[in-house]
Amino acid sequence: MRRAVGRAVSAGAVAAGLVLVSALTVACQPQGTARSDAAARSADGSSASSSPSATANAGATAAPSAAAGAAGAAADGPPYCGASRYVEEITVQRWSNGDFRVSLRPTSDARHANDRNEATAVMWQAIRRCLTPSAGFTGLDGPVGGSLQDQLRCHEYLALVPASGGQGYATGETFDVESWRPEAGRSRWFSTKCGNTLGTDPSGTSRTFRPDGVQPQQTVTGEHE
Incomplete structure (x- = not known):
């Protein structure tokens, strides 16, 4: 009888232990799984959020540098004084004291342009591409540049005015603008x-050339008086 009771008690204890273990397993498993899932989501989220930010920051840092490089190249690239829109050729006459005359030979389209402000702006950009700092021309953003643009605009607005006697144009065959005026x-x-x-014309020797090193293709015939 005692043996039977002992076996029954032992069996009951084992069964109770199994029930307790099962209960603990069921209770603990979802919580542990949730923590694991949350940790995984947190890791994925932090990784995903940091990558675009890093990429954006890198792009924002690199872009201004590239733009600045392009702007610098455009501001002082190799000079070009040949044919372009509204322009046949640009030559420069330079004196020993640094004074210079720019002679721009306009195309027929330039003389007959409907929008003379736009034509003047295009021709001025052509002059800037010809008279670059690398070719020895600086200060064209100051008073000298302002005067050159004013002279160029005047020539463009009066481009079709006939010369005295009706032969040719009052401007001459070229639009001549001078740095000393x-x-x-x-x-x-x-x-x-x-x-x-206006201004005092320079004296002494001078030379006529194209800043891009190409031999001038035509003779300058502007109106200088």
């Missing part, structure tokens, strides 16, 4: 002949 302004274009009566 002060800015005349629109109100004095006619009275100063696009600024030609």
